[in-house]
Amino acid sequence: MEYQALAIPDVVLLTPKVFGDERGFFMETFRQNEFEQHCGDYQFVQDNHSKSAKGILRGxxxxxxxxxxKLVRVTRGEVFDVAVDMRKGSSTYGQWVGATLSEDNKQLLWVPPGFAHAFYVTSDEAEFQYKCTDYYAPGDEYSIRWNDPDLAIDWPLNGTEPRVSEKDAQGLLFRDAPCFK
Structure with missing residues (x-):
């Protein structure tokens, strides 16, 4: 596995070694000791899997x-995945990074605690899987608007408005959102 820190160094792009032939392929998607060495000492407690159609934006x-x-990956299709630094004391507070994750490139993205996360489906459909370091707590979830003017995320929309949930449509502006200290 190759580990590459992105423009926000705490967000890491993982590229697995893929061994393939005419029968198919094999790859390792997670190894605890390597992950700790490159991303930190975290334990995962929950795995999630979602399926979304083209033009869906979640987050x-x-x-x-x-x-x-969250350690995220796409097993079918393609998404543009985004992490926003919500840590008030961080030198990268309010900045975002994005990466294209797909079934073809087989890359994973590590989005550490303290970040807001979203993805936009660019293929006809996508299956998105991710490991979480804490359990989902419905009363503790916050949503920031995908098109927040202060964040100015460069989504690959190709001139079409994304489809979002009602909850995400009512998301907070970044400047009004509670953040980590």
């Missing part, structure tokens, strides 16, 4: 009292 989500680190 920007985070939990404040029960922050979740």
């Amino acid at each position: 920007l989500h985070y939990q404040l009292e029960n922050p979740q680190g």
Whole structure:
């Protein structure tokens, strides 16, 4: 596995070694000791799997009292994945990074606790899987608007408005959102 820190160094892009032939392929998607060495000492307690159609945007989500680190990947299709630094004391507070994750590139993205997370489906459909460092706590979830003017995320929308949930449509502006200290 190769580990590459992105423009916000705490967010790490993981590229697995893929061994393939005419029968298919094999790859390791997670190894605890390597992950700790490159990303930190975290334990995962919950795995999630979602399926979404083209043009769906899920996020920007985070939990404040029960922050979740997420190790995300796409097993079918393609998404543009985004992490926003919500840590007030960080030198990268309010900045975002994005990466294209797909079944073809097989990359994973580590989004540590203290970040808001979202993805936008760019293929006909996508299956998105992720490991979390804390349990989902519905009363502790916050959502920031996908099109927040202060964040100015460069979504690959190709001129079309994304489809979002009612909850995400009612998301907070970044400047009004509670953040981590």
